[in-house]
Amino acid sequence: MKPLSHLVRLGSLLAGLELLEVPVADLHVAVVVVHALCETGGGAGAVVLLGLLRNRSFSVLNRPPPNYPGHVPLTRLEKAAMAVGSGVMSFLNPWRGDLIAIFGETTASPYFIERLRRAMLSSPTGRRILRDRPRITSESLNLPYLRTLPKNTVGGTYVAWLDREGVSPDTRTSVRYIDDEECAYVMQRYRESHDFYHALTGLPVVREGEVALKAFEFANTVLPMTGMSVFSVTTLKPAERKRFWRVYGPWALKNGLRGQEVINVYWEEEMETDVDELRRRLGIEQPxxxxxxxxxxxxxxxxxxxxxxxxxxxATVFLLVV
Known part of the structure; x- marks a missing residue:
């Protein structure tokens, strides 16, 4: 029975090593673990496991330093678990912006956010945005000044949309789970530009409007989170679903695909631009x-x-009279 118990312990340790992404393919490592189990009944096996974890460059017990303020390095297993959990919970409760943010970050790497970064690098304006790293806040935009602009300007349209919908640009959470520092800024820029997309299209922050805008964003940015958000169309009322498939879905697909990359708009420099002129420049029709x-x-x-x-x-009065 003793060899069998050793095998059970070995299987448990190897399973733990695999879950923690410890490379156990090396025969030498396996021999050391087996020898320790056979000689000590499992105690040294745990020591070997901890030693391996300490010597690894990245594990749940040994994380590398953050690449930027607020960064939380995650293993592939952790990213997958967070993506699944946040995706399910945000689908059930689409008003949980924190869960949507986590889902967006954990599903964007490595390909999709890199594609968006390359789109910015291929544009002179996008390169300037990456160099300047502007942030979109109520202070940086000077909302009182925007309220003095004509209503047909980008700034006037934007602040009017904020006031109508009761929204503030200061509610966007900081990116934490994207490893590359520049890609993290690209995601932050996309996140902070979201309200400008609302203002540009005129779509409100009700669920029906968010689904339509996410469909547009998916066609334009190809970020998985935006595509998954479109599945929320199943939670709309029948009349709203019908309207999405007939009107806003086709509009989103057409304009998102044919329009310019909206991530490359330097919004801070467009405040006094006529909003219709910007729509024409981007190739976006207002729905x-x-x-x-x-x-x-x-x-x-x-x-x-x-x-x-x-x-x-x-009818009640008639019955009383009769």
């Missing part, structure tokens, strides 16, 4: 005003309900 459509539908429902109540009251 039907979703907020206006929803308000009209809401008013129609209110009127129908009022008419039904009046009819019920009239």
């Amino acid at each position: 039907p005003d979703l907020r206006d459509i929803r308000n009209r539908e809401k008013e129609e429902r209110r009127q129908r309900k009022l008419q039904q109540e009046q009819q019920q009251q009239q």
Whole structure:
């Protein structure tokens, strides 16, 4: 029975090594672990395991230093677990911005965020953005000044959208789980530019508007998080789903694919630009005003309900008279 117990312990240790991404393919490592198990009944095997973990360049017990302030290095296993967990939870609760941010970061590396970075490097404006590293906040944009701009300017349109939707540019969380420092900034720039995409398209922050905008962003940026967010269309009301497939889905696909890379817009330099001129330059058509459509539908429902109540009251009065 003793050899069998050794094999069980060996299997447990090897499973632990594999989960922690310790390279156990080396025959010498396997021999050392087996020898330690056979000689000491497993105690030295644990010591060997801990020694391997300490000597590794990267494991859950031995992380490298962060590459930038706030950076949290993760193993592949940790990234996969966080991607699955945050993806499921953000689908169930799409208002959890923190979970959506985690899902976006853990699924963007390595290919997708690198593609977006290359898109910026291929553009003179994108290269300037990467060099200057501007941040989009209420202070950096000077919102009081933007409120003095004409309504047809980018700045005027943006601040009017913020005020209408009750949104602030200061709510975007910092990137933490992308290893490359420049790619982390690219993700941060995308995240902070999201409200400009809203203002440019006029889409509101209601779930229906977010799904439409995420579909546009996916066609334009190819970030997996934006594509997965489109599956939230299944949570919309029947009338909203029908409208998405008939109107906003085709609009998002057409404009996202044919439009310029919106990540390369230096928003801080476009505040006084006519918003329609910027849309033409980017090749983006403004979709039907979703907020206006929803308000009209809401008013129609209110009127129908009022008419039904009046009819019920009239019927009640008639019965009382009779």
